[in-house]
Amino acid sequence: MPTTKAVTKRYCPALSEMITVDDLPEFLHFAENGLNFLEYFLINNNIKILFC
Numbered sequence: 001m002p003t004t005k006a007v008t009k010r011y012c013p014a015l016s017e018m019i020t021v022d023d024l025p026e027f028l029h030f031a032e033n034g035l036n037f038l039e040y041f042l043i044n045n046n047i048k049i050l051f052c
Contacts, residue, residue, distance in 0.1 A: 014048065
């Protein structure tokens, strides 16, 4: 009989907890509007992206 491993729960922070637009270097601030829209879209559609 095959054995199964127990699933270990991990905390996976939201993308907005890992990086903000203010963390971007000056030369990447052109992406600010796109990142703000992406965050707004993901939050309003209850979509979670896990970076674990």
